[in-house]
Amino acid sequence: MAKQESLRTSECPVARTLESIGERWCLMIIREAFDDVRRFSEFQKNLGLAKNILASRLKHLVELGLFEICPASDGSAYKEYILTERGRSVFPIVVAMRQWGERYMFKEGETHSVLLDNVNGEPLQPLEVYSLQGHKLEPADCYRQRVISGKKQE
Known part of the structure; x- marks a missing residue:
């Protein structure tokens, strides 16, 4: 079998993202943080x-800049893992995965959780992709183009 190359150097943003945060425990830790879990013991519970796996994944997420380690908000000797702006920006990814799972991964009548907004207590509107002009886009409406430092490659 050929050795699998690391996706860290791929020019595909999806591949690099999967390599960094696509491992299931990383995403589950991030999901817990969106529910205001901050302490190692809470994540573990x-x-x-x-x-050892939790410690490894949290260390990785801190190194990626998704979490920062701060003194406990209650003044105790504990440390807390707080989402950074980079970490909070993963929210739409988690919501998209959740909505896909709600739609396709449960049988009729099977119990599951739903994400509700705090103001109205209603489910979120399904995420969709739109052009800058406000048109809904499907996969066939998009194409990939190589860029260097944010500029189109000739």
Whole structure:
């Protein structure tokens, strides 16, 4: 079998994102943080994850700049893992995965959770992709183009 190359150097943003945060425990930790989980022990309790794996994934997420480690908000000796702007920007990705899962991964009548907005207590509007002009886009309406430092490549 050929050795799989790291996706960290791929020119595909999807590949690089998967390589960085696509591992299931990374996404589950981020999901928990969106529910205001901040302490190692809370992540461990909620996820049932072995401490060594949790420590490794949290360290990785801190190194990527998705979390920062801060003193506990209650003044105790504990540390807390706080989402950075980069970490909070993962929210639409998690919502898209959640909405896809709600739609396709549960049988009729099967219990599951839904995400509700805090103001109205209603489910979120399904995420869709729009052009800058406001037109809804489907996969066939888009194409990829190579760029260097934000500029089109000739």
